[in-house]
């Protein structure tokens with residue numbers, strides 16, 4: 001672009017970021033779309049995950065690109081260097097941690113959202129109404145009152161933190177927002193179970209209370225919070241002048257999928273005048289499954305629920321959500337008037353409550369669109385069916401483990417998570433090795449957890465693509481690598497057996 005002597009600018013479309021040749025980018029775009037659809041439809045032919053060669057890692061330590069490269073060249077790098085070394089959670093053999101599988105519908109919706117490039121911080125445009133539609137659907141799903149409010153966030157870690165902040169403001173009021181938690185805040189105590197996710201503790205840290213202000217209450221054998229012990233701890237704390245302000249229940253613990261007695265927690269919180277929040281990261285969407293919904297009784301009584309559409313809901317990452325029963329409390333926690341965010345009665349700045357009044361983010365992406373597409377294109381019945389089926393698959397895996405003398409179940413299977421191990425003389429060491437062996441083999445991707453000092457192989461069945469054959473392949477691999485590991489460790493001169501096991505062709 002050139003500034004002319006008379007002060008005008010010479011127009012020059014080559015200066016924009018749009019292509020000179022739209023036909024070319026259209027053809028390339030169609031190819032990318034076809035390739036990604038092929039990637040998903042043929043995913044079983046790939047290893048679940050594979051170790052990243054140093055050479056590939058090194059390609060991502062390059063200098064800042066100053067000059068343009070051809071799109072085809074960049075795309076080739078994506079295809080060669082990025083696609084093969086992704087997490088693997090699209091694959092049906094992925095059972096590590098709690099990861100959703102995504103869907104082709106969600107993928108297409110993400111593309112459309114990127115095209116609109118909407119900023120969901122606020123203002124009067126339909127994307128904000130789409131998010132409002134999801135808030136309304138979520139409200140119906142959890143049977144919350146009309147005055148409830150909700151917002152998309154990155155994930156449940158963020159949603160749990162925000163819930164702690166809402167509970168804080170509902171006790172300390174605007175004073176707490178302006179002056180900090182101060183000496184009144186230093187007396188506030190929070191409660192959850194020993195089986196709660198680590199982000200609850202982190203939320204207390206980030207909210208300024210310190211993680212010591214969180215009481216981790218013991219659990220029963222099924223990892224559900226001991227409600228009597230909770231009541232006793234609250235009474236003890238009150239007797240020394242502390243102020244209990246929030247209880248965080250779990251609807252699906254991360255280790256084994258335990259669901260706290262939510263109705264009992266709700267009743268206790270009502271008696272005590274304490275905020276009742278539920279971490280339902282994956283479990284809350286169990287309400288979509290007619291089989292699981294009764295086990296979540298009491299969820300509808302929570303003051304707030306944090307959950308992820310990106311886990312059991314199969315919406316592509318990221319799509320966390322917070323819903324708050326009393327929308328006024330929610331707004332009072334986060335709204336912060338600013339001249340440049342002034343609301344008008346008409347025009348683009350219309351609308352009174354904007355999403356930026358409900359959380360710490362101002363600029364936000366259009367997470368609602370992929371969720372809207374997913375809910376509409378599949379419907380809640382089908383999505384609930386997927387959830388029911390993952391639990392049935394966990395039951396299948398459990399039965400196979402119980403029938404196999406070389407394996408041992410380490411926790412009752414309550415939902416979609418199975419914790420077990422290969423029997424060995426040094427089980428923690430051997431099972432840790434087995435999990436790494438399996439991940440590196442590309443056959444499956446379980447993860448591990450510690451249960452009462454025992455290292456468990458943990459299979460969380462979340463992906464809608466997972467089937468019995470994937471569980472069979474997992475168990476076959478556990479037994480194969482377990483045998484190789486224990487024989488190698490026994491020093492029987494057959495240490496290379498593991499090499500043989502590793503070298504044999506990838507099953508499934």
Ligand SMILES: *Cc1c(COP(=O)(O)O)cnc(C)c1O
Nearest residue numbers: 098155156157197253254281308
């Ligand atoms: C996954 C998970 C979280 C964290 O959610 P993110 O979306 O990863 O931030 C919290 N609690 C439980 C029970 C989880 O399973």
